[in-house]
Amino acid sequence: MPSTIRDVARHAGVSIATVSRVMRESGDVRPDTQERVRSSAIELRYTPSQLGRQLAERRHAANGIVFPDLSGPYYAEVVLGYEAVAAELGRSVLILSTHGRGDAEAAVREMAGRCDGLVVLGRTVSDAVVEDLAHDGAKVVLVARPPIALAASAGVDSVNAENREAAAALTRHLLEQGVRRIAFVGDPDVSPDVKERWRGVQDVVWESRTGAFVQLIAVDHLHETVGATVAAEAIGAHDLPDAFVCANDELALGLMGELGRAGIDIPGQVRVTGWDDVMAARYAGLTTVRQPMRELGGTAARLLDELITGTRTDPRHELLPTELVVRTSTVPRKEST
Amino acid sequence: MPSTIRDVARHAGVSIATVSRVMRESGDVRPDTQERVRSSAIELRYTPSQLGRQLAERRHAANGIVFPDLSGPYYAEVVLGYEAVAAELGRSVLILSTHGRGDAEAAVREMAGRCDGLVVLGRTVSDAVVEDLAHDGAKVVLVARPPIALAASAGVDSVNAENREAAAALTRHLLEQGVRRIAFVGDPDVSPDVKERWRGVQDVVWESRTGAFVQLIAVDHLHETVGATVAAEAIGAHDLPDAFVCANDELALGLMGELGRAGIDIPGQVRVTGWDDVMAARYAGLTTVRQPMRELGGTAARLLDELITGTRTDPRHELLPTELVVRTSTVPRKEST
DNA sequence: TTGAAAGCGGTACCAG
């Protein structure tokens, strides 16, 4: 239906080679010929087929990003940051949410075949798959997921937000508030990030010599409802810790809601912390750790571009700083934002 | 670098036609030949090139989605709903955020050349561009944007959330609370959705015969900070209406924050409403209107698929229901979620 | 400066 390079060539009375040269502004073409081709192209509403072009150039000028899902601001922001930079670098962006689906691996491979490189976020596919892709020549950048160590995986970059030290800072903050018994809510095995946070908490608790201790409430899903359930159980068992350290804000917010309904005072009777600093955290007065989500995506896009263009070949691993945000869920109100 | 269909053909001692047949499970191939080809393919780590395939089939098996940006849950959810259904239908998803960029039109055209059809969200590109794309054979579905009327634009579907009636319901709710002076915050010209909401409010105010009236505070951007500014100005001018009806939740939340800091009681002295029902709205007790964001995206994906596969040719326009969510920003607390 | 032609990696028709 749309016109092809041959249509234009015929119309302008030149060869397809010349049309190609004009369209991509490569090679020398006499101005008047150029003009003729241009007007023919316009008249015929000609747009070079991306497919033909890509096949000939053996490149997609597109890259992908794989994430677990897009609910909650976290991944959305990362994707946004990624898209912004990728667009700036002149590349299209393909997205793929593995969500619950079991066919994640196949889907990711499919996607890999459609782009020059991709970013893999968190727990979406196994390291084995990533290595395999890299082995097949795909350029890969890992985000919110520890670097792959294997020698074979040279050329796989990674970008992460600092977790362990931030968790430590958060924990120190709690200990300063007199907290001794901490309950960590979240499953360290569900995501590498959570594992790091869990470690950071343990680090401080152990070395603090304050008699503080931490228990693990390993909930596999990180939703509001799960948080509410955890709170309800703790309340029912008359077993409130001094502080709930939650793996993310949603969890913490759900938990706070339930505690509030039960008439339990925060931070008087129990303190609560989250992670991510989503918008709702501010309105709920939730102490949390802010991550540079946008930058995570943007940095990944840059690294990926370097890998694709071959500007750099040695793997690189970035660690972006995070920030503790203290609010009224851990410190009695005085002034807060 | 990766092996091609010819490599496999040679290795298996067959023709490329046979390899193609085996790979796509079309045509009849003797089992043992099939087996031979399969093992060759595996041995050579052969994956059919998407590009070659797409070019030959003259289809991308991908569709795009264009949105203003991804901050805030609204577009993120729509995109998520879209991706989920598209994946289910076996199509890859390309995203494009026009954000502030001025080259939106070029970017969208680029994208159109990479997929079989696309969804255009809200205020991203002009109707003229959309019509042009459609004219060039692109399949288009509009979301959060009124249908295009022009005859030439046959084949452009649309999906929208109900705005006017919901705004009317919201307004009636306010009038029942004794509200007479309403300030509508948001620019009806900034988005078609906002315009509809503005109309819905006017509808009720005019026909109510209660002496109620509404003034328009046309802010062009819909951020928290803008909301805070509007509130600050109203406070400074000692000019508080009975209710602020905001074009979205962010705006309303920013406004509430400022009012709260000024010691003004909500809903005692002034009522506030938002739109979208973002997570923070619940924690802030904000009365708002919930939109089926996920469904907007999902429905768009389905319509688009019908257009692409040619299952349907006549244009279709869906209107999805919305729901008024009353919270404490308009009704003094008793019980709330 | 321009054109002819050889790919890029598949699909699918037509013989055999």
Add this chain to the structure above:
DNA sequence: CTGGTACCGCTTTCAA
């Protein structure tokens, strides 16, 4: 059931 081959639409030598 299988092979030969003509495309799909564009890029890029190589000559003229």
